[in-house]
Amino acid sequence: MQSFKVTSKEANLRLDKFLALELEQVLSRSAVQRLIDEKKVTVGGKIQKASYKVQAGDFIEVEIPPRPVYEITAEKLPLKIYFEDEEVILLEKPAGMVSHPAVGHWTGTLVNALLYHFGLEKADEENFRLGLVHRLDKNTSGLLLVAKTMTAHSQLQKQLKDRTLKRRYQAISWGHLKGKKGLIDLPLGRSPADRKKVVVTKEHSRPAMTEYEVLESFSFSQLLQIALRTGRTHQIRAHLSHLGHPVFGDPEYGGRDKALGGIKGEYRQQAAWALELIERQALHAFYLSFVHPVTKEKLDFFSELPDDFQALLNYLRTLEK
Known part of the structure; x- marks a missing residue:
């Protein structure tokens, strides 16, 4: 049994939405709906419908069945x-x-x-x-x-x-970010509209910080090096999308058809051809450094770009010649 007390900020949310936010790491919104339908949720000891608007001070209890072991x-x-x-x-x-x-x-x-x-x-x-x-x-x-x-x-x-374990990524993003280097310091939380995605929000969110450095700039995109100060789900993809510069090829965060629709003139066809070179987001974790837990030796490793990422990068470079 899990219990929650509604705060004034959460007042007037639908019961199913309130629980979906509170239990986002445990249950989907459809699973929350099923628990409500099965009368596994009480508000002040009483059964309520999913559409019930929670009030400040409401005491909500949820009976969550044990998850099957696979x-x-x-x-x-x-x-x-x-x-x-x-x-x-x-x-x-x-x-x-x-x-x-x-x-x-x-x-x-x-x-x-x-x-x-x-x-x-x-x-x-x-x-x-x-x-x-x-x-x-x-x-x-x-x-x-x-x-x-x-x-x-x-x-x-x-x-x-x-943050002594270091991770760095390379990414190709749409458009041009402001400045050669920058820090994106914006909190991230689950999207109320799509629980599989995360968005910049102050509600039910956690701090998230992403450092970036522009390595190369092209007509309609940039090659970035990225370091994480935090490790949130979809952090790089959500942060860049929020700034209007989604990761190239990323269908979930606006990096394919939506971004292509914003490209005008002679670059539109070039961008369309570029998208054909990669079927996923152009994001690669190329560097990792850590201290060995037993020997205490500092170890550094680098990974070459995969073929699809490299092919895209080569094509973007040829367009600049």
């Missing part, structure tokens, strides 16, 4: 490994691969591949202790660090929190 099966999938020992493994996740199994993605993930690599046939979802130190979006490629022991995972998580 079995993760090993799969023989190719892995590009940069470093591995008894404590950690550093590898490159290709675009199109989900990092960790979840609803709708129980096979073909990085974790399925790692199980096979470690010689395990399968693992219980709850008891599987392979520790992804961080994650990358499905269609973001690049370096990803995995802890092989609980001690290593704890120490690397601390490095991530203390």
